[in-house]
Amino acid sequence: MTGTDPQAEWWRDAVVYQVYPRSFADHDGDGVGDLPGLTARLPYIADLGVDGLWITPFQPSPHVDQGYDVSDYCGVDPLFGTLADFDDVLDAAHGLGLRVLMDIAPNHCSSEHxxxxxxxxxxxxxxxxxxxxxxxxxxxxxxxxxxxxxxxxxxxxxxxxxxxxxxxxxxHIFSSAQPDWNWRNPAVGDFFEDVIRFWFDRGVDGLRVDVAHGLFKSEGLPHAEDPAAVARGLRFNPHLTDQEELHGVYRRWRVIADGYSPARVLVGEVNLDADRAARLVRPDEMHQAFAYPFVKVPWDAATWGSAAGALTAAHAAHGAAPAWSVENHDVVRAVTRYGGGARGQARARAALLTVLALPGGAYLYQGQELGLPEVDVPVGDRVDPMWLRGGISRDGARIPLPWTTAEEGSFGFSPAGTDAPWLPTPSFWGRYSIEDQRKDRDSMLTFVTTALALRTSLVADGTLVPAGEAGFRVEDGGLLVCARGGRFLAVMAMGDQPARLPAGDLLLATAPLTGDGLLPPDAGAWLVRAP
Known part of the structure; x- marks a missing residue:
């Protein structure tokens, strides 16, 4: 099997579960999640019905930015375990049929590197x-x-x-503890090619490339013409991202990735407009690029439809498809972002069902399958450098997972009687526990596993047709409709009133239909039409 074999392109419509190892499972009781904890809990991830997992950084680091400040690209931080522990993760995951992606941060390193x-x-x-x-x-x-x-x-x-x-x-385009590499020096490219070979040789199935649209800065490092735009964030300074030289780097990496059997996968964190992002997933560059609009846009059918349509079309022009998500470790949890409470829960469930139906792959962030809300971490317990430097905290999306309902300790995150978690778990956390939700037929966890199983069957039987065949429209009452091929429809009611469903057999819905067969507000559904 080679990298050009279509049968090897598992990633095209894969669902990948994002693991934030600090907060997933603590095996040794020090209050911080680790690789042995991940290995022990891998059956849970496999039981969800996903195709693989992406692990955020676990390499040696001073942890100024929770691991995205790497001091050794080819090791494991003792906080998380050893290289042998990572080998155990790979072996166990592969034994369960899960692929493993890991993070690489080539734009910057730690100031202690x-x-x-x-x-x-x-x-x-x-x-x-x-x-x-x-x-x-x-x-x-x-x-x-x-x-x-x-x-x-x-x-x-x-x-x-x-x-x-x-x-x-x-x-440093991030913290002062994260100096940027000079990618105009060929030695930097040589260094990173050795790094990616190290992990590919070890058996990693692919890499998620942090700040993949960064790396090169404008020659001469000129002043930004619009300082006000620059202050809005990284993507608004044209001297920091989207330089043409990027494409040469990823073409070389693609040759390396395709040289393995099976081929390894490159997934880019690319925070650019749709047409620019799609240029990095041309056939000889990266395989996928994350689609970010849904972590930012308001609850509005026209906005969602426009964003999804633009990304799908831009990627399809290069024979690629986006990697969709509505949550990750850097943004407010969807439940809270969509209003909190029952309405936030309903919208988060509908949004997840919708992205699972879009053409391409999908990424779930740990705890999203539980409907976890954002947590207001006490100011004295916040550790995010964005909070310490800029007044924005991402800690509330990084609270350790609740595995059990027990209110003592860490809700099963750490062994009983051991250190407190690195971020405090709120007293109500047990109501979202995996233990509880597994027993509840109406829980978010039960719904997600049901949706993933159905999605797998729809991909297998061809109902979910290839990525490029999709259309988006908005119907009366704020009903967003995604049509894939001639048979499959995903719909989401984003208005304030119940919406009439298009013709078709209902496969799954996030909420019961009304008495007259309408889809309630803040609900999603999948339908299929007869051939």
Whole structure:
């Protein structure tokens, strides 16, 4: 089997479960999730009916940004275990029929990475500094340009504050603990090709590429023409993302990935407009790119339909399909984002059913299958660097999973009688527990496993046709309709009144129909028409 064999393209319509290892399962009782805990709980993931899992960073790190500040790309942080523990995850997952994707962060590393420490020590003009972006400002108090980091402060930090002999600054588009690599230096590309081969050789099925639209910065690091736009975030500074040189990197990586049997998969975190994002999934570049609109857009049928249609069409033009999601570890939980309470729960369930029906793959974030809400973490317990630097906390979406209903300790996240979880679990967490929801035929967990099983059968029998064959429209009453091929329909009632369903046999709905057969507001459904 080779990388060009269509039978090997499992990822095209796969459902992948995102594991945030800190908060998934704690085996050793230190209050932090770990790889042995993940291995022990893999049967739960397999029982959901997904095709694989994506594990966010577990490599050695000072954890300024919860692991996205990597100090060793080819190791495992002792907080999570050892390389042998990761091998156990791979073996167990493969034994359960699950593929394993892991994170790689090629845009930046930790300021404690040995190569960055060597650059600090080597001084201006050295080959060591050329691996990163070191530059002189007008003076020791003024940075080289006006770029703003994603955390809201300036993108430059003095290499040696107070030094009279070294007044250079280094670039970081995230925190100052995350210096950006200089991808215009070929040595950086060589370094990362060795990294991805290391993990592919170990048996990893693919990589999720962090900030895949970043890497290269405009030649000469010029000032941004519109500082106000730059302050809105990373994607609004054209000097930081979407440079043409990106495509050469991913073409080389694709050759490496396709050289394995079975081929490995490259999935990009690409936060760009639809037409620009799709350019990174051309046939010789990455396999997939995450579709981000639904983690941001309001509850509105026209907005959803427009976003889904644009992404589907842009990807289809290159023979690709998006990877859809409504939650991840960086955004407010869908239940809370959609209004909280019963309405938030209903909308989150409908949104998940809808994205599972869209052409392409889908990604579920751990706890989404439980309908977990966002948690208001006490200020004193918040650890997110975005909170510490910019006043925005992502901690509320990262609370450890509730495995049991017991109110003592950590709801089964850690062994009884051990350390408290790294983020506090609220007293009401047990009502969302996996233990409880497994017994409840009306729970979110039961619904998700039912939907995933049905989706698998619809893919297998051809009802869910290939990715490019899809259309989107909005009908009266705010009913969003996604039609795939000539038979399958996914609908979502996004207005304030019940909506009339299109013709077809009802396969599954997130809520009972009204007495006159209408779909209630904030509900979704799948239908199939006769051939």
């Amino acid at each position: 040995p190569l960055f420490q060597a650059a600090l020590a080597a001084g201006p003009g050295s080959p060591e500094r050329d691996l990163f972006h070191f530059a002189d400002g007008p003076d020791g108090d003024t940075p080289p340009n006006n770029w703003i980091s994603s955390f809201g402060d300036r993108s430059w930090t003095r290499a040696h504050p107070g030094s009279d002999t070294d007044q250079q600054w280094y670039l």
